[in-house]
Amino acid sequence: MNAGSQKIIADLLSARTGQQLTEDRSWRIGTALSGIFRQIGISNVDQLVCLLDQPAYATLSQQVVEALLNNETYFFRDRAMFDQLAKHVLPEIAKQRQEEKTLSILSVGCSTGQEVLSLGMMLLEQKARWAGWKIDITGTDISHGAIATARAGTYSQFEIQRGLPVSQMLAHFNETPMGWEANEDLRALMRFRVHNLLDPMPAIGSFDLILCRNVLLYFDSETRQRAFARLMEVLHPDGWIMLGAGETIIGHTDELALVKGGIGLYRPARSDLAAQYEVCAR
Numbered sequence: 001m002n003a004g005s006q007k008i009i010a011d012l013l014s015a016r017t018g019q020q021l022t023e024d025r026s027w028r029i030g031t032a033l034s035g036i037f038r039q040i041g042i043s044n045v046d047q048l049v050c051l052l053d054q055p056a057y058a059t060l061s062q063q064v065v066e067a068l069l070n071n072e073t074y075f076f077r078d079r080a081m082f083d084q085l086a087k088h089v090l091p092e093i094a095k096q097r098q099e100e101k102t103l104s105i106l107s108v109g110c111s112t113g114q115e116v117l118s119l120g121m122m123l124l125e126q127k128a129r130w131a132g133w134k135i136d137i138t139g140t141d142i143s144h145g146a147i148a149t150a151r152a153g154t155y156s157q158f159e160i161q162r163g164l165p166v167s168q169m170l171a172h173f174n175e176t177p178m179g180w181e182a183n184e185d186l187r188a189l190m191r192f193r194v195h196n197l198l199d200p201m202p203a204i205g206s207f208d209l210i211l212c213r214n215v216l217l218y219f220d221s222e223t224r225q226r227a228f229a230r231l232m233e234v235l236h237p238d239g240w241i242m243l244g245a246g247e248t249i250i251g252h253t254d255e256l257a258l259v260k261g262g263i264g265l266y267r268p269a270r271s272d273l274a275a276q277y278e279v280c281a282r
Contacts, residue, residue, distance in 0.1 A: 005049045009064065012052075016065045017142050018198045018227070019218040032067045036060075062144075070218075071146050073111040074162035076118045078245060081213070081263050086122050089240055089265070093208050094129055096238060101133045106207040106234065108197055109215035110139030113150030113190075114163070117182055119211075120189045121172050138204060140195040150192045153182035197227050206236040213264070214244040221251060228253035232268075241266045 009029055010021035021029070029045060037043060040051070040060075048064070051057045076082050097103060103123075107116045116139035123130055141147050160169055160180040173180040195202065197215065210231055216224050232255050235241060241256060243249075243264040249256050257269040 005046045008049050012061060013065055013068050018223045020220050036063055036067055066143050066145050069143050071111045073114045075114045075164040084263055103133055103135045104207045105137045106210045107139045108212040110141050111146045113139060116190050120186045121168055135189050137190040139192045142196045144194055147192050147194050153187055154179045197230055201230060201234045206234055207239060208236050209240045210235055211242045216247050224252040
């Protein structure tokens with residue numbers, strides 16, 4: 001693979017998704033695209049680049065982008081973060097919304113749906129707290145393939161066992177010839193849509209809680225600033241944002257403040273809500 005071909009692929013990914021394919025990640029290109037090579041009967045990236053602008057391969061660029069996206073996920077990924085939501089954040093939101101009895105959550109970069117389903121299971125297992133509430137969990141991802149899987153809500157034996165104990169698997173999923181399918185109670189809480197975080201948010205209201213974990217890792221500083229601006233457009237004024245444990249707002253936005261004692265947990269800075277709340281104090 002010559003440097004010119006590598007740059008074309010990197011520029012394509014950046015233009016479509018905002019993700020930067022840095023030099024230390026360039027090793028992924030050949031591996032990630034190997035399935036496309038086999039499908040169209042070529043053997044390398046240089047040949048692939050030659051086909052990208054040919055009318056007979058109109059969908060090839062989208063296939064390349066989808067193949068390069070990192071859709072790694074599993075149920076209750078980073079369990080401590082979910083524990084934090086269950087023990088501290090969701091009870092606080094329940095107090096905040098006690099009159100309206102509405103709960104709206106957004107999972108950005110939801111991949112194949114395991115994060116959204118994990119949230120749904122957590123809420124279903126707190127039935128007394130959420131009885132009579134209107135709950136909506138929206139999962140978005142730039143990958144059409146990932147969203148199709150999320151909507152199907154069916155997982156292989158390997159996928160269902162990643163992060164999910166047997167008790168929850170049996171309580172929330174049904175075994176079918178196609179795999180383990182999320183049951184109706186769980187599926188009723190959620191919806192999925194294809195969306196690029198850098199694009200204007202669709203008219204889907206504001207959210208009490210936004211999870212945007214491990215999405216910003218592959219953005220440059222300017223793109224992260226754009227991403228935070230989009231998130232703030234749909235975050236409720238007294239809402240919560242959870243980033244990945246290795247992500248930060250420093251240098252990218254001054255509209256959020258870190259919640260003391262939290263793991264990747266932020267609240268709107270102008271309301272001084274973050275200063276008022278301390279996870280470790282509960």
